[in-house]
Amino acid sequence: MTFRRGNQAPRRKAVIPAAISIEETFVTFGIFVMQLFNGLSLFTILLLMALGLAIVFGLMGVINMAHGEIMAMGAYTTYLTASFIEHHLPGLMGVYLFIAILLAFAVTFAFGYVLERGFIRWFYHRPLDTLLATWGLSLILQQTYRSVFGAQEVSVPLTTWLSGAWEPTETIQLPLNRIFIVALTILVTLGVWYILHKTRWGLRARAVTQNRAMSSAVGIDTNRVDALIFALGSGLAGIAGSVFTMVGSTNPGTGQLYIVDSFIVVVFGGVASLLGTAASSFLIAQMQTALEYLMSGSMAKVAILLLVITVLYFRPNGLFASKVRA
Amino acid sequence: MSKISRRRFMQISGSLVAAGAIPGAGLLTKSSFAAEPIKLGLLHSLTGTIAIAEAALVEAEKMAIDEINAAGGVLGRMIDPVVADGASDWPTFAEKTKQLLQRDKVAAIVGCYTSASRKAVLPVLKQSKGLLYYPTYYEGQEEDKHVIYTSQEATQSVISAIEWMAKQQGKTFFLVGSDYIYPRTCNKIAKPTVARLGGKVVGEEYAPLGHTEFSSIINKIKAAKPDWIYSTVVGGSNVAFYKQLKAAGLDGGKQKLLSTVVSENEIDGIGKENAVGYYACMGYFQSIKSPENEKFVKAIKAKYGQDRVVGDPMECAYNSVYLWKMAVEKAKSFDVDKVTAASSGIEFSAPEGKVTVHKTNHHVSKKVRIGRARADGQFDIxxxxGVIEPNPFPKL
Structure with missing residues (x-):
């Protein structure tokens, strides 16, 4: 250590304590906690968004470009439910969201079932055609929303008990709607895991994905399984769309905002792996929120995409590549 | 057995020719003197992502055309609107402009919303000698002789907005915008203005277009504790931004925010309860109290339903049709060059008050207003x- 440096030290000391007062420390700590929570919240949002796609794309190998529009269908179902309840059963406004989530699931589940039977199944083993056909479908759906609901955004009212924030200390505010999304996502993910790994239907579904011919030979109705998997994936998209009305916007193009992120999460995590989807959502979300805080939003996106490209270069099957014959 | 003499033949054939010619002559007179409609192109995105903002403009333009037709048209001719869909796709805008000008032979076009679509249309306008009325607030930095810009360019709204904000309590500003040219230009104008007024910019953030995750930006705002947020976040992102601000406890009661892009139309989608208390700077608000505006709002509601709200771009679209009509009447011609030349200095008593086309730079002088959003989605002005001259190329 040179004499010069030693000489400078006291000057710095004088500056630092003045800059960081106790209050400042609390604010910084508060921001840190809120940033961690944001990462957690974004994680659950990405997971919820990608879950349906992970099932459809992961288990069936169907590239469904209309996945985002199915989410929008969930969002519009929520909007319709809210408007209906607001006008006819105002007493139920407090719990309308639960009704809307169930309805969104039911509507998109049914839509998914019909879609698979009437449309998707004719495109199996033709991945490029599926891509084009579902993209076309997404355009048709978008334009339908535009014709039915108008090109403008629709506003979905937020339930009163979900607006506002939980404030454990003065400097930390955690938005209640995000806490709700975190809880719901955990519930839904556990539900999906249970269905796929603990029920007979899940066993059949996994069997069909692993070896279709053999499953068929032992008497599994593979067509029915296909339709139900697709319907389940769509239903999950519907739930996601319904929940996102709380944080995002609802317009005919809403689905487009989510589709790219969903695909990135699923591909990055490794197709056919729920754990991979969860891990990749977690990683992307934490990185995104941290980088967004340190740099700008656009730069954060660039950094994430670079990371995804690099990882996929070395691990083409994603983080958690499962050894399943697709 | 009468033989037809030559003279008789000449008589008959002559009268036949004459008889044939008379209806022809009648047609000729009709087309040159009576009211064959004149075509006006309306070019907006009716489909695709930008239809959110643009579809309503066509309605306002059609209403202006109906009013003008009911009052006898322009130079004695009815206006026949030709609607074209730009489909939120810039090459389509260029192609449709070509169709409107070359196939439909429209006298002028009112259209475009995004700057990208306007830029795509410029070469076609030049090539086919067209005239475009552009009814959207935009970032300036352009002055094309084939375009009349009928809304406020960035300096008109940004400088007045910042000056007003700085006069209120507090002089620290946090700038948030979507990541494209309009917000970046606005902030380029805002920063020196803030400095000139002795204020301080404590943060500047851009979110990618269509971004729906604003939690990190909101935390940065919380850490910086600005007196004012100046927002140029657009489109669906706005909905997410306002909702998340409110959820984070920075609602209009606690945090002052002013946007130069949120009109009544946007508030409809954002949700009235999420926008209450925030400010907006616009040339026009539906709540302006003047006989012209009351008549205008009443007419829109009568035509398109009582629930319709009217925002700034709709009003500018409406004005555009009138500004064209007045220029045509002044020029006594539909010729593009003559109409353009006649446009300079034209004054129109618009719903927002008097707007005047600038003598040289093709923009309009107008007032801007600052409104605070109410619980019913309208603004308290x-x-x-005062009247602000347009200055599309500010020295910064």
């Missing part, structure tokens, strides 16, 4: 500027 808290400030009205």
């Amino acid at each position: 808290v400030h009205e500027s």
Whole structure:
């Protein structure tokens, strides 16, 4: 250590304590906690968004470009439910969201079932055609929303008990709607895991994905399984769309905002792996929120995409590549 | 057995020719003197992502055309609107412009919303000698002789907005915008203005277009504790931004925010309860109290339903049709060059008050206003500027 440096030290000391007062420390700590929570919240949002796609794309190998529009269908179902309840059963406004989530699931589940039977199944083993056909479908759906609901955004009212924030200390505010999304996502993910790994239907579904011919030979109705998997994936998209009305916007193009992120999460995590989807959502979300805080939003996106490209270069099957014959 | 003499033949054939010619002559007179409609192109995105903002403009333009037709048309001719769909796709805008000008032979076009679509249309306008009325607030930095810009360019709204904000309590500003040219230009104008007024910019953030995750930006705002947020976040992102601000406890009661892009139309989608208390700076608000505006709002509601709200771009679209009509009448011709030349200095008593086309730079002089959003989605006007001259190329 040179004499010069030693000489400078006291000057710095004088500056630092003045800059960081106790209050400042609390604010910084508060921001840190809120940033961690944001990462957690974004994680659950990405997971919820990608879950349906992970099932459809992961288990069936169907590239469904209309996945985002199915989410929008969930969002519009929520909007319709809210408007209906607001006008006819105002007493139920407090719990309308639960009704809307169930309805969104039911509507998109049914839509998914019909879609698979009437449309998707004719495109199996033709991945490029599926891509084009579902993209076309997404355009048709978008334009339908535009014709039915108008090109403008629709506003979905937020339930009163979900607006506002939980404030454990003065400097930390955690938005209640995000806490709700975190809880719901955990519930839904556990539900999906249970269905796929603990029920007979899940066993059949996994069997069909692993070896279709053999499953068929032992008497599994593979067509029915296909339709139900697709319907389940769509239903999950519907739930996601319904929940996102709380944080995002609802317009005919809403689905487009989510589709790219969903695909990135699923591909990055490794197709056919729920754990991979969860891990990749977690990683992307934490990185995104941290980088967004340190740099700008656009730069954060660039950094994430670079990371995804690099990882996929070395691990083409994603983080958690499962050894399943697709 | 009468033989037809030559003379008789000449008589008959002559009268036949004459008889044939008379209806022809009648047609000729009709087309040159009576009212064959004149075509006006309306070019907006009716489909695709930008239809959110643009579809309503066509309605306002059609209403202006109906009014003009009911009052006898322009130079004695009815206006026949030709609607074209730009489909939120810039090459389509260029192609449709070509169709409107070359196939439909429209006298002028009112259209475009995004700057990208306007830029795509410029070469076609030049090539086919067209005239475009552009009814959207935009970032400036352009002056094309084939375009009349009928809304406020960035300096008109940004400088007045910042000056007004700085006069209120507090002088620290946090700038948030979507990541494209309009917000970046606005902030480029805002920063020196803030400095000139002795204020301080404590943060500047851009979110990618269509971004729906604003939690990190909101935390940065919380850490910086600005007196004012100046927002140029657009489109669906706005909905997410306002909702998340409110959820984070920075609602209109606690945090002052002013946007130069949120009109009544946007508030419809954002949700009235999420926008209450925030400010907006616009040339026009539906709540302006003047006989012209009351008539205008009433007419829109009568035509398109009582629930319709009217925002700034709709009003500018409406004005555009009138500004064209007045220029045509002044020029006594539909010729593009003559109409363009006649446009300079034209004054129109618009719903927002008097707007005047600038002598040289093709933009309009107008007032801007600052409004505070109410619970019913309308704005309380808290400030009205004097008439501001357009300055599309500010020295910064």
